[in-house]
Amino acid sequence: MFLDASAVVAIxxxxxxxxxxxxxxAAGRTTIHYSSVxxxxxxIAVARKNAISIHGNSDRRHCR
Structure with a gap:
């Protein structure tokens, strides 16, 4: 089973x-594969969803 980024983000x-x-x-009977990419x-997607800027500021006004 290959674990896609969208599944990781959803979880x-x-x-x-x-x-x-x-x-x-959990029910999968095979090895779970994923890449570093x-x-x-x-x-990146989770950070974007949580509006965390590159400087660690979680205030949405400072995110671009």
């Missing part, structure tokens, strides 16, 4: 389908 941000995705991952993409 990390507790999206409405996070429980379904987690159950599918997948994790990088997920981290």
């Amino acid at each position: 990390m941000t507790r999206a409405k389908d996070a429980d379904l995705l987690l159950s599918k991952v 997948t994790m990088f993409e997920a981290v």
Whole structure:
């Protein structure tokens, strides 16, 4: 099973389908594969969703 960045983001941000995705991952009978690019993409997406700027400021007014 290949874990896509969108699935990682949904799980990390507790999206409405996070429980379904987690159950599918847990029920999988194969090794879970992911790439470093997948994790990088997920981290960027989660940071964007949480409006964290490059300087660590979580105030949305300072994010561009």
